[in-house]
Amino acid sequence: MKIKALLLSAALAFSAAPATQAAEQVSVDELLNLVKQGQARDDKEFKQRLSRFNRSKAEQQRMVADMSAERTRLENLSAEKEQQFQQNETEVAEAQQRLTNRLGSLKELFGVLQQVAGDTKAVFEGSVVSSELPGRTEFLTDLIKTAGSSSELPSIEELERLWFEMQREATFSGRIAQYNADVVLPSGETVKQDVIRVGGFNVVAAGNYLNWDLQSARLVELDKQPGSRYTTPATELEGASGNQLTGFWIDPSRGQLLKIMGQSPELADRVDQGGVVGYIILVLAVIGVLLAVWRMIVLYVERARVYKQMESDSANENNALGRVMAVFQANQNADTETLELHLGEAIAAEVPRLTRAIGWIKIISVVAPLLGLLGTVTGMIDVFETMSLFGTGDPKLMAGGISQALMTTVLGLVAAIPCVFLHTLTNNRSRELMMILEERATGILARQSEQQTSAKAA
Structure with a gap:
């Protein structure tokens, strides 16, 4: 190292x-x-x-x-x-057991309370009274959780409030109340409107029926209102004041029947189901009725004139009998056979005037049901074509097609029945007038024959 x-x-x-020292040694x-x-x-x-x-x-x-x-x-x-945790668990289990033993029948009571609170909540959610008293279900939700909890018990105040809410629901269900609420229009817009609630059955606003929607918890105006037979009383109810009594239709199903009635086709919808054939039948029916009314008026006036002519010996040519009498007066000097021919000619000339257009009424009464049958047959052909394309799995599709097919038959019968009745009336009225003319002509001939016989004998 x-x-x-x-x-x-x-x-x-x-x-x-x-x-440092480059040159130094x-x-x-x-x-x-x-x-x-x-x-x-x-x-x-x-x-x-x-x-x-x-x-x-x-x-x-x-x-x-x-x-x-x-x-x-x-x-x-x-x-x-x-060790402390295990000891606490043992103490909690012992305390829970002591609580269960002390509750005894009260535990069953709280179970019933939970059931009643649940049923009441369902009633409140589907009741139209909730549109006037919102926010009631939150309390019931908390009460249900408390009643079902093993660590917390409902208080006396909560029990009293449950009774109070049930009593208030029963009281409000027997009242007719007017208040302001949110209303969802068919367009989807939400507006504030003054509504009238009739017990727990119906709610109306601006002459229209409203329905309580469970999902949105708001009043919803029906997309299609029932007929005027039902909406008119709703308008009258909104216009009533004080103790004024008005008639009103009550839906015991709380809106379900109104929905079904709104979905049911009205008269215009029924007529439209008949298609082109249905409209042709209606046009023929209108023509037949107008012809019948016209002929009834003409024959009524003619009958009045004829009866007035029967009380007078002077001929007035403004009626059929007067014109026949004028022919007699013009041929008084003729023999009986010639006079009979002239009177027969005069009566024959009056028949077309008295029976004019009556035959068309009869034709319409016969053609209308035939057109209805034609529409039914063509409609059933369409139904079978639809069945061949889509099968028979949807009964509503088949029922709707058959309903449209049968509508033409209904329209044909509706057109034929009054036309048959009106044809009978007009035909009887015209036959009555023709019988009067024949009776008077026969009487004239009888008197003319007697006079000529007396003249020959003298």
Whole structure:
């Protein structure tokens, strides 16, 4: 080790000498002196490093001893805590058992309380009264958790409030109340509106029925309202004041029947189901009714004129009987056979006037059900084509097609029945007038024949 230090010092001396004394020559004595100085310096540094290493080793041993002691302390503390935890578990189990023994029948009571609170919560969530009294279900949710907990018992105040909420629900269900609430329109917009609640059954606003939505807990206006038969009483109810009594339709299913009624097609929808054939039938029905009404009015006026003419001997040509009598007066001197021919001609001329358009009413009454049958047949063809494409797995699809097909038959019968009835009335009225004309003509001929026989005998 010392030899290496001497060589290292000599090397340093030789390497440093050219840098500092480039041209100066170093003697052997001076070189030896430099080597000794370097050796002394190296020995001093080595001793210092050895001293620092010994001090560091002692420090490390002291730290290891401290950590060992700390580990032993923590192990003892863990063992103590684990023993304490086991002891606490035993004490908790014993306390729980004592609580169960002391509760006795009260535990069953709390079970019933939890069930009643759950049933009440379901009632409140589906009741329209919640639109006037929001936030009632949160209390019931907390009460259900408390009643089902083994570490916490419901208080007297919570039991009293449960009774109070149930009583309030029953009281509000028997009232008609008006208040302001959020209403979701069919467009999806939420607005504030004054609503009227009829017990726990229906809620109306602006003449429209509302439904209580369980998911959003808000009042929702029905997309399609029922007919005016049901919405008109709702409007009257909103306009009533004081103790005024008005009629109102109550939905005991709390909106379900109203939804079904809204989905049911109205008269216009039914007619539209008949398609082109249905509209043709309706046009024919309207034409038949108008013709019948027109002929009834004409025949009624003609009948009044004929009866007025029957009370007079002077012919008035504004009616059928008057025109027949005018023919008689123009041919009074003719013989009986000739007069009979003239009267028969006059009566035959009046028949088209009395029976005009009555035949068309009969034709419409016959054609309308035939068109209805045609629409039904074509509709059933469409139904079978749909079944061939989509199968018979969807009964609603088949039922809807059959309903549309049968609608034309219904329209045909609706058009035919009144047309048959009106045709019978107009035909009987015209036949009545023709019988009056024939009766009067027969009477005229009888009197003319008697007069001619008396003249011949004289």
